[in-house]
Amino acid sequence: MTEVPLRAGQRWHAMMPQPDHDEMARQTFVWSLRQEIRKTVEPVIPAVYKKVAPKVNKPGRPATIPELRRAMQSEPQIQMWSSLRRSTWEAQWDAAGLAIERDLGRLIDTARRYRDSNQKLGSLELDPTVVTPRYNSEIEIHVQPGGYHVDVTEHDDVFAGALWDRVYTVGEPDRGEWGDLPGIATSSWIKEQFPDLKPKKILDVGCTIGQSTLPYCDAFPDAEIHAIDVGAPVLRYGHARAEALGKKVHFSQQDAEKTRFKDGSFDLIFSHLLFHETSRTGVENIFREGYRLLKPGGVMFLDDIPDRNGMEQTTSFFFDWMTHNAAEPFINGWIDTDRHAVAERVGFDRKKAKQGGPQNRFFAFRK
Numbered sequence: 001m002t003e004v005p006l007r008a009g010q011r012w013h014a015m016m017p018q019p020d021h022d023e024m025a026r027q028t029f030v031w032s033l034r035q036e037i038r039k040t041v042e043p044v045i046p047a048v049y050k051k052v053a054p055k056v057n058k059p060g061r062p063a064t065i066p067e068l069r070r071a072m073q074s075e076p077q078i079q080m081w082s083s084l085r086r087s088t089w090e091a092q093w094d095a096a097g098l099a100i101e102r103d104l105g106r107l108i109d110t111a112r113r114y115r116d117s118n119q120k121l122g123s124l125e126l127d128p129t130v131v132t133p134r135y136n137s138e139i140e141i142h143v144q145p146g147g148y149h150v151d152v153t154e155h156d157d158v159f160a161g162a163l164w165d166r167v168y169t170v171g172e173p174d175r176g177e178w179g180d181l182p183g184i185a186t187s188s189w190i191k192e193q194f195p196d197l198k199p200k201k202i203l204d205v206g207c208t209i210g211q212s213t214l215p216y217c218d219a220f221p222d223a224e225i226h227a228i229d230v231g232a233p234v235l236r237y238g239h240a241r242a243e244a245l246g247k248k249v250h251f252s253q254q255d256a257e258k259t260r261f262k263d264g265s266f267d268l269i270f271s272h273l274l275f276h277e278t279s280r281t282g283v284e285n286i287f288r289e290g291y292r293l294l295k296p297g298g299v300m301f302l303d304d305i306p307d308r309n310g311m312e313q314t315t316s317f318f319f320d321w322m323t324h325n326a327a328e329p330f331i332n333g334w335i336d337t338d339r340h341a342v343a344e345r346v347g348f349d350r351k352k353a354k355q356g357g358p359q360n361r362f363f364a365f366r367k
């Protein structure tokens, strides 16, 4: 099998969807167009903000989010950016999805071979009784067709996983060879912050296809690594992908709000970009479950969209736009969530919390 063309700095693996010439051309066009819009059209946000800010911000009373939204969105330049961003985002899923539909039989067969191999490194445990929480089942988060959990074929579907890999590893620049840069960055941050932590068992919560899980295999080579998600097709794909990349991970289908693991099972629990896609109750329940699953001295870590504290109004506008226009309805709620307060309510000591990373978006709580 020949390796298909990728983008500079990215590498192929056996579970990667293989677009034909025309499909690749279509995908490359959409990716390039999106980058171009980011580079040349998105700067209208600070430019328009400069114009509207003096009108909406009163002395001693900055504009509320709805006031800022109304002022910004009444400007034609913002309307143009908004429409271009949304429509090219949809086009990206469509371009990748069409090619995957054609290649799906091969991908399913490959995943089955990894699953059934008696030489596999990790494992895959699916549980059809797991119910996808409403915050994921009622909406196609970030306009991803079918979301993370919908099977598009009768047996052993991997479509959602392949789509995620194509869009977030290959489509997004600057995410590393296999979309693993965020996991490389967070695992090194954790090691730096907690030099005495020598985890034997680690859990990734909301792992999708395990892009951020795999770097933890390298960062903590002596640990047993588990990864959970509610979506079966992303887990099937993620397990096969990990095997293809020679990484040992135990994937299982579980709801992070109420898992099947025993109390005190893990030394380190981490999540990447999970919380901004969950409801307020979901956030609270996942924190509580994380606390239950940690051994004393264990660490719960999260990397997600930063909180409102010190956030610039242009950034607040951008995330508010995402909340209302990009099928990400929980972003504003998450930005306004006091992570230390939630952690304290479930039992963590806020004095032991650590925060850092880019935009101060990494949080770690020690039990």
Ligand SMILES: C[S@@+](CC[C@H](N)C(=O)[O-])C[C@H]1O[C@@H](n2cnc3c(N)ncnc32)[C@H](O)[C@@H]1O
Residues within 6 Å of the ligand: 133, 136, 148, 149, 182, 205, 206, 207, 208, 209, 210, 211, 212, 213, 228, 229, 230, 231, 234, 254, 255, 256, 257, 271, 272, 273, 274, 277, 278, 282
């Ligand atoms: C943005 S993706 C996470 C990306 C992934 N962590 C990474 O770094 O590539 C959010 C994931 O969380 C999963 N998820 C949402 N709610 C969940 C829950 N209650 N339990 C387990 N997984 C959940 C979704 O199915 C989805 O795969």
